[in-house]
Amino acid sequence: MSQTPRKSKVFKLKNQFHGLPKEADVNLIEEIVPAIKEGEFLAEAVYVSVDPYVRGLISTINPGDTIFGSQVARIIESKSKDYPVGKHVVGEFGWQTLSIGKNEINKIGFPAPWIIPDIGNLPLSLALGVLGMPGNTAYFGETEVCKLKEGEVFVVTGAGGAVGSHVGQIAKLKGCKVIGIAGSDEKGRWITKDLGFDHFINYKTSNVAEKLAEYAPDGVDCFFDNVGGEISSTIIYQMKKFGRVCICGSISTYNNDSGDLPKAPEIQTPIKMKCVTMGAIRVLDYKDRWLEGINQNLQWIKEGKLKYRETITNGFENTFNAFVSMLQGGNIGKAIVKV
Known part of the structure; x- marks a missing residue:
């Protein structure tokens, strides 16, 4: 029996931003996700990050492209020994709910998707903030x-x-x-x-x-x-x-x-x-030392020496609004969308 095609919600760039980004500059669509190939995995977004660098680099993509950005995602299907089903990863998957990933450096230069280490009872969203x-x-x-x-x-x-x-x-x-x-x-x-x-x-x-x-x-x-x-x-x-x-x-x-x-x-x-x-x-420039920083920050959190705060927006469809709010200083601590 053939599997029902999976669909992902995706934010696409419609118009290049001029000034403060406007809702008319993006499209929220659904698109079918192809079957994964050998060495790839399929991940479902749990948290999506909204960051200032996205605004700074938006001119590097074209209308019709998926808006880029980091997310915490759960692996739901895999044909890669490096990425087991059930693990949570941080990847530059962009503003979409389903993503196909593999063990390679992102075109912007971010590290390959990395599996979140054991952080105990701390929220996974921290992998986009103090632990990311x-x-x-x-x-x-x-x-x-x-x-x-x-x-x-x-x-x-x-x-x-x-x-x-x-x-x-x-x-x-x-x-x-x-x-x-x-x-x-x-x-x-x-x-x-x-x-x-x-x-x-x-x-x-x-x-x-x-x-x-x-x-x-x-x-x-x-x-x-x-x-x-x-x-x-x-x-x-x-x-x-x-x-x-x-x-x-x-x-x-x-x-x-x-x-x-x-x-x-x-x-x-x-x-x-x-x-x-x-x-x-x-x-x-420090992607080869990525876990060094994460482990040190994790240690400081466990020792009570490092505190954090998150501004969490609920609902993937509100990602763009959370992004604009962040650009206007509406967040305290890390701005994150809970999918």
Whole structure:
């Protein structure tokens, strides 16, 4: 008896995004999933991640393509010894409910689908957050770029998001004074009262330069930048001599077309005068050490040294709305869709 064809719900790009993505820019359709071949497996989405990098790289795909992104999925059929039925994997399967995977690196450069290790009673969704790409971004960003020392002043923008809230906690573990910048007082209460940040600056209601001078009168040793734009320039002007900047993202510019980028004060002068070093964290450069970061972050969670928060949207059909909300700062911690 022939098997009934399986159908997957899929978000396809309809129009390239201009400015903030609009619902008319995507199509939600159903398509038949072909039978898997030798070496492949079929996975059913459990959680779908919505991340800023998707907005930044959307121009690399064409209308009609599936919108890309990470997900936690359960293997429901397999012809690969590396991926047994019943296991949960993290893969770059995109915004779809059924995916065919195999043991190969994603075309963007993400690691091959990886089986989630034993994380005890912790939710599987963490494999898209503190125990996944954002967590590794924070971990390798600190260990390989920031290289913090005890007693240093550390500033992070996007402090209420998945990466910012995480790297700030690592800085506290290293004995640093941590100042988080975000766009709501609710985020500020969370990162100071729950996560232990020393100070919070609401960039929407405060003068960032004045507050930073108050909280870090001798200057900033290390700045972890998730947002770019004018705020970043303001912070760079208050770096200490031989300070370090780690560039992670520029979410303040992602909704701007290339010909309409926001203007910001020039930063060459403070960088030169204070001999500031600028580097960047591109987490895909550490795909060969992927589990190193995950295991360290897992250990910190088990030891009670690392806390997390998730903003979970229910229903696959709400993935696009969750994505847009995340781009507007509507999430605290990691933004995730529960399928």
